Amino acid sequence: MHFVFWHSYLMFHQAAYIRELANTPGNTVHWCVTQALPAHYRDRGYPQPDTGRIQVHVAPTPAQIAELATRPGSVQVFFGLRGFALPLAAFKASRGAPVHRFLMTENRYEPGARLLPRWLLYTWDALRHRRHLSGVFCIGHAGRYGGARFFAACGYPRSRIVPFVHVVDPTPVPRTPVSHGHLQVLYVGQLIARKRVDLLLRAFSQLDVPTARLRILGQGPQEPVLRRLAAQLGIAERVSFSPGLPNAETVAAMAGADVLVLPSRFDGWGAVVNEALMVGTPVICSNRCGASDVIENGRNGYVFEAGSARALRERLRQYCEEFRWNRTELAHTETARLSGPAVAARFQHRLAQLLAPQQTPPQPAVPGTATPMVKR
Known part of the structure; x- marks a missing residue:
């Protein structure tokens, strides 16, 4: 399968499973970003993530965006469409092409004064974008304040919103018992x-x-x-x-x-x-x-x-x-549950669910009309 991920930078909280997808036989994975790693993350000690076999494109040109976003049959994953210039540009370029488009986003349900204006903005986005999307991977999905509730309220079909997670690479640390004499x-x-x-x-x-x-x-x-x-x-x-x-x-x-x-x-x-x-x-x-x-x-x-x-x-x-x-x-x-291989498997499982043909519910008979006879 052919995957193209669109982010603003090489997210260290996404790299592990994307890299694992690239390691899977039969997969080709492209990762397109505006920049490799923002300065404020470098200053906080975050390393640039290991991208392994991923084909990375930093600051792709308009021609490259158009070519990668329209590859027939590809899975296009856009990490955010509001406030993220590259994912939005690629999303617009992909429209009309025979590709599978998915929005990936963190939960945006923040109760308080910001909730109403945020809901209005994201509802406007849903009205414009949802017909072009095959589904939404929601990071922070469940519960009363979860993203599933927020994005469904914005107008995305609840059945097309699936849970997802951020992922980190394991950091080797000594496996020694904690013994400091206090909590x-x-x-x-x-x-x-x-x-x-x-x-x-x-x-x-x-x-x-x-x-x-x-x-x-x-x-x-x-x-x-x-x-x-x-x-x-x-x-x-x-x-x-x-x-x-x-x-x-x-x-x-x-x-x-x-x-x-x-x-x-x-x-x-x-x-x-x-x-x-x-x-x-x-x-x-x-x-x-x-x-x-x-x-x-x-x-x-x-x-x-x-x-x-x-x-x-x-x-x-x-x-x-x-x-x-x-x-x-x-x-x-x-580590087994939250590391790259497990999350890559979860991603592919959710993807298969969203790409499966949707069942059309039977339509009720209209009063006064005859039911067609079935020949046996």
Whole structure:
């Protein structure tokens, strides 16, 4: 099969399964991007992903776009059509060609003041684009705040919206038991209002485990506010702040923690969840994180109601009192479930579902008309 992926850059959260598709006999895979890796990701220590046998096209010309987007019988995957110039240009070039077009997108359901204007914009997109699409791969699909609900409300057929995930390559870390003599809770991410690190500080301050420690790994404009809040809550001595680290060191920090918490008000996905699970560290995340799709309460972590410090505190308490796991087994299970080969297989399975002929429901007989006789 012939695949063409259209992204704004070589996404390290997509590369593993696209590379695996390219390794599959009979597949030809092209990956077209505006740039290899944006500077702000390089500055945060992210490496350019391994593309293996993928045929990569950086900043393709209009002629190249037209040629790749119209190859007969090809599967065209556009990562976002709003605000992404290259995927939108390729989508427009592909219209009218005998190809299979798919939108891939993160969940956009962010409750609050932004929801209505965002819904109007994406409804307008659906009115223009849905008739040209064979389906939508939705990253962060399930639940009350999931992308399936949002994109169906925008006008995409619910039956053509299928769940998908972000994926990361496994990072080798020592398989040594965690033994620091106290509970270590870890947050990894930007220090911005949307991430609700303040909620984590409040919940942590209410946790009746005086030996617990909280490490906040990241940087951003909220850091001074969060430091003051930790002092006001009387937990400053039990909370440490560390600047961002290169990706390998960040994953090593995850492997050394007891539990990772992602308390975001909204996250389209949250790849730190994948990274933590794949090194055997359970995760507590809010139900407005797309990555909550991969959390199974009590097995690999917990999901809590976004915005509720009480709910997060209760999940932390549950973790301390009830959660039992084997780090090596969890790492093995989650790596097998979330790594490139598994996600490539999931992608091809969902693709087959969407390309299968749709069943036309039988039409009810119109009153007053005769039913045709069937000769036997």
